Amino acid sequence: METNIDNLAEAIRGLTDAIRELDAEGMSVDELAEGIPALTVLMDRAEAARLGMVGEFDRRGGADVTAHTSTTSWLKDRCDISGSTAREKVRVARALRLMPLTEAAFGDGRLGYSHVRELTRCHSAHPDVFGDHEETLVDVAGPLSVRDLRRALDHWRQTLDGPGVLDELEEQHGRRRLWLSEAFEGMIRMDGDIDPDTAEPIRVALDAICDRDARASTDDHRTQSQKRADALSEICRQWLDGADTPQIGGERPHLDVLVDVDVLSGWTAGAGETTGGRVVHPEVARRLACDASVSRIVLAGDSEPLDVGRRTRVVPAGMRRALVARDRGCRFPGCDRPPRWCDAHHIIHWIRNGPTSLYNLVLLCRRHHRIVHEGRWQVLRDQGDITFIYPNGIEHTNSDRLISM
Ligand SMILES: [Zn+2]
Ligand SMILES: [Zn+2]
Known part of the structure; x- marks a missing residue:
C-alpha cells in the first residue's frame, strides 16, 4: 500500500527531475519571464504544504521524540535554516492552524508566503476578531503588493486597537539586533533584524547617498547592494570626521x-x-x-x-x-x-x-x-x-x- 510519504517522495522525484532539465541559458527572455513566476507559485505551494506539516508536527509535540527543546530548534536543526527563519516558520504555521480561509488560499496558490505572513501578524494581534474579517482580508490581500498589503493591514489594526499595536511595536523594537562578525576569506558579515522605526533613518540615509551617487557619476557599475555597503561606510566615516563626534579617551574615535x-x-x-x-x-x-x-x-x-x-x-x-x-x-x-x-x-x-x-x-x-x-x-x-x-x-x-x- 502506498503511503503519504511514498507519494510525496515520488512527487519530489518527478519535480526535481523536471527542474533539473530546465536550461535557463537555452530559454528565451519570454520563457524566463513566464518560468520565474511559475516556479515562485510552485515554491509557495510547497511552502504551504510544508507549513501545514510543521503545524501538525508542532501540535503533536514531534520535537519531544528527538529530545529537541522546541519545534523551532528541531526545524532549525533538521532543515538547516537559521534560528530566526525557523522561529518565523513555526509562528506562521501555528497561526495558520487558526486561519482556515488564509490556509486554503495559501494552499491553492491564491496567496503567496509573504502575504500569508502579513496576515498571520494581524491574526496574532487580534485573534478574537480576525475570523470575522478573514474572508474580506484574504480577498483584499491577493492583488496587493506586499508593501501595500502591509500598509492596508496596519490601518486595519489601528482602527481595531491602538494600544495593542503599540504593544507589538514595543515588542518588535525589543527584537532589534545587529552583528558584525568575521566571515570567510577576510570578509566581515553584517547581519541583523531592525524594527521599522529604527530602520527608517538608515533607509532614508542610504537611499539619499545612492541617489546622489547616481546623479554624481555617469560611469558607476556597482551593484545596488555594493552601493548600499559603500554608503553605510561613507556615513560612518563622515560621522568619525564630523566636528560633533564625541571624544573617547581624550580623542575622537578613529581608525588607527x-x-x-x-x-x-x-x-x-x-x-x-x-x-x-x-x-x-x-x-x-x-x-x-x-x-x-x-x-x-x-x-x-x-x-x-x-x-x-x-x-x-x-x-x-x-x-x-x-x-x-x-x-x-x-x-x-x-x-x-x-x-x-x-x-x-x-x-x-x-x-x-x-x-x-x-x-x-x-x-x-x-x-x-x-x-x-x-x-x-x-x-x-x-x-x-x-x-x-x-x-x-x-x-x-x-x-x-x-x-x-
Ligand atoms: Zn570620484
Ligand atoms: Zn592617495
Whole structure:
C-alpha cells in the first residue's frame, strides 16, 4: 500500500527531475519571464504544504521524540535554516492552524508566503476578531503588493486597537539586533533584524547617498547592494570626521593603522595592522596615509615604544580649503562627488618625498581614491591638466576647474 510519504517522495522525484532539465541559458527572455513566476507559485505551494506539516508536527509535540527543546530548534536543526527563519516558520504555521480561509488560499496558490505572513501578524494581534474579517482580508490581500498589503493591514489594526499595536511595536523594537562578525576569506558579515522605526533613518540615509551617487557619476557599475555597503561606510566615516563626534579617551574615535616606514614606502615587503589586529595591505595603508593624521612611533628592538610623536594632519586645514576651492569635488573623469566625500590624494606620495602642495594634491572621492590606489591607476599632473592612466594604458585627462596655484 502506498503511503503519504511514498507519494510525496515520488512527487519530489518527478519535480526535481523536471527542474533539473530546465536550461535557463537555452530559454528565451519570454520563457524566463513566464518560468520565474511559475516556479515562485510552485515554491509557495510547497511552502504551504510544508507549513501545514510543521503545524501538525508542532501540535503533536514531534520535537519531544528527538529530545529537541522546541519545534523551532528541531526545524532549525533538521532543515538547516537559521534560528530566526525557523522561529518565523513555526509562528506562521501555528497561526495558520487558526486561519482556515488564509490556509486554503495559501494552499491553492491564491496567496503567496509573504502575504500569508502579513496576515498571520494581524491574526496574532487580534485573534478574537480576525475570523470575522478573514474572508474580506484574504480577498483584499491577493492583488496587493506586499508593501501595500502591509500598509492596508496596519490601518486595519489601528482602527481595531491602538494600544495593542503599540504593544507589538514595543515588542518588535525589543527584537532589534545587529552583528558584525568575521566571515570567510577576510570578509566581515553584517547581519541583523531592525524594527521599522529604527530602520527608517538608515533607509532614508542610504537611499539619499545612492541617489546622489547616481546623479554624481555617469560611469558607476556597482551593484545596488555594493552601493548600499559603500554608503553605510561613507556615513560612518563622515560621522568619525564630523566636528560633533564625541571624544573617547581624550580623542575622537578613529581608525588607527600601524605600519613600518619602509613598508609604507615600498622598500620592504610587509603589511600594516589596525589596532583591532586586521592586516592591512601596504597600498591600502598608503591610501589611508594620503589624507590622515600621522604620528611617528619609535620602537625598541622588542616592539616597546620608545617615543611617540605628535599626531599631525598630513594635509593642513588651510591647504585643504584651498584644494577644495580649486577642485570643488572629485577630479576623476565623469565624477561629481562633493568635497565632503573626498580625500586629498598625493600624486607623488609624501612617503616617497612628494610634497604636500596644491600642485601635488588632487581631490578624489573615496571610491575613486580606492580605484587609483588599489586599481593601480597612474596619476600625472602637467600644469593644469591631471591625467589618469589605467593599467591597460587608457588615459583620461581632466583640466583644473580654476587654475590658481
Ligand atoms: Zn592617495
Ligand atoms: Zn570620484
